[in-house]
Amino acid sequence: MTKTVIVTDSTAYIPEDKRASLNIKMVPLSVVIGNDTYREEIDINAYEFYDKIRNEKALPKTSQPSLGNFVNTFEELEKDYDTIISIHLSSGISGTLAGAEQAGGMVEGIDVYTFDTEISCMVQGFYVIRAAEMAQAGETPEVILQELNKMKQSMRAYFMVDNLDHLHRGGRLNGFERVIGSVLQVKPILHFENKVIVPFEKVRTRKKAMKRIADMLEEDASKYDKIKATIIHANNEQEAIEWKILLEAIMPNVEFTISYFGPVIGTHLGEGSMGLGWYHVES
Ligand code: MYR
Structure with missing residues (x-):
């Protein structure tokens, strides 16, 4: 065998x-903060990371x-x-x-x-x-x-950030002019297409973005018997818990978990980001 x-x-x-x-x-x-390099999940966890960068002048960087x-x-x-x-x-x-x-x-x-x-x-x-x-x-x-x-x-994932600057700075956002996000206060829903991050839809508020993402999950939940979904937060666990309670109540055939954007991904998205990913489980 x-x-x-x-x-x-x-x-x-x-x-x-x-x-x-x-x-x-x-x-x-790894994340690099100032002169120090930390292997994520070994030398630094998500809580420590978000705490640390709040008081740091130097912006973190990441390395493979x-x-x-x-x-x-x-x-x-x-x-x-x-x-x-x-x-x-x-x-x-x-x-x-x-x-x-x-x-x-x-x-x-x-x-x-x-x-x-x-x-x-x-x-x-x-x-x-x-x-x-x-x-x-x-x-x-x-x-x-x-x-x-x-x-x-059947795998799908959508996410949103509080501030597009982190993604622009790290060069990980495609198809979106820097000026639009910051000047008009647009909260775009982002997703992956052909392996890179692109805007999915431009929405005016975080609430509307979350509603739109939930609607897409609900549409899939009405088509399939069983779905596994994960709510991903960047140091905003309470908001994730509340969202989970809300979604669970309307989608009983979806098994939800809560997960997080850790130091490396958090460097590129920023604190307060939120995502939802799911796939259809075949029985
Ligand atoms: C590296 O330095 O090699 C790591 C680069 C990581 C870039 C991360 C960009 C944001 C990814 C968002 C994932 C959202 C998943 C739902």
Whole structure:
């Protein structure tokens, strides 16, 4: 039987106990604040990050894992497994997946497959958790990858930020003039298209944006028996909890979780951002 292990990066923001129970290996991205570099989820957590940057003059920056980090991780896994499936944030916003691909070609004695989630955060986490459950059940890498590609067909995610400056500064927003967001106070709904972030719709208020996103989920919830959804917040957990209670009441066939934008993604979105991602679970 093929022994398959699942690797992901820190931006899936899968809690440590969940990673441990599903044998998910995590390679961290880093945030750089002033002269200090922190591996997220190891040296700094989301609460510490948002707290720290509030009192910092220097704006944080992010960096992908080093090639050496991937090589070391894969070499270590080669001792116990035949196959790695390395699942990462969108290749259109980070070089992380390219790093995993390169390392995979350098390590002998183990097959490395990479999977581009074309998204990030717990939406990426949905793929990782499903793949890890299947690996634990002894499924072959081919069957796991087939399932991930199937999940991609119904995966959707929308998010909004309080201030577009973070995305502009990091060069991660496409198709939107800087002046529009700041001058007109537009709260655009954002999403991923062809692996990069683009505006989905321009909405005037946060409330309207949240209503529009919820309506899209409700439309899918009326078509499918079972949906898994995650509400993603950037240090605004209370708002996420309230939204979850509201949505759960009108969509009983949707299983909601609450997750977060951690340090690396928070650097590019800013505090107060909010997102909703979901996919259709086949029974
Ligand atoms: C790096 O330095 O390689 C990391 C760059 C990360 C860019 C993040 C841009 C925002 C992503 C938003 C994801 C929303 C998912 C629902």
